[in-house]
Amino acid sequence: MIGAGDLVWDDLLALEPGTHTVLTNRELDAACETIADYADIKSPFLLGHSTGVAYVVGAAAPRFGLGEEECAVLRRSALLHDIGRAGVSAGIWGKSGPLSEADWEKIRRSACAASKAYAWQSAFSSRSSSNPR
Secondary structure, eight states, rough: OHHHHHHHHHHHHHHSSSSOOOOOOHHHHHHHHHHHHHTTTTTTTTTTTTHHHHHHHHHHHGGGOOOHHHHHHHHHHHTTTTTGHHHHHHHHHHHSSOOHHHHHHHHHHHHHHHHHHHHGGGGGSOOOSSSSO
């Protein structure tokens, strides 16, 4: 079934000049890991957080009887669960004193940014069964 999001994505790609690169599953995993590291580097207290969450999810998902592709999507989603954090200044994450109400509002908005990114969840799934993992 093709959803409206798929049509928007195809329309967006059609506007991109040049050739399109489709990532293999391994490349997609590596890209998600890089994005997770970028979000986590905003604070020394958060380094490795997203990778750790993905590790736990990756270990737990098969125990619930999920298939390989479902496990991969969950692991990628875990890696990217705090992607909105990248939109918050490192100065806020590293503040030594209490955060102001304006700071908290920026943090709350980071979750909203992440939820918008999740609207493209289908982009995190495997491209085809012929792609290597």
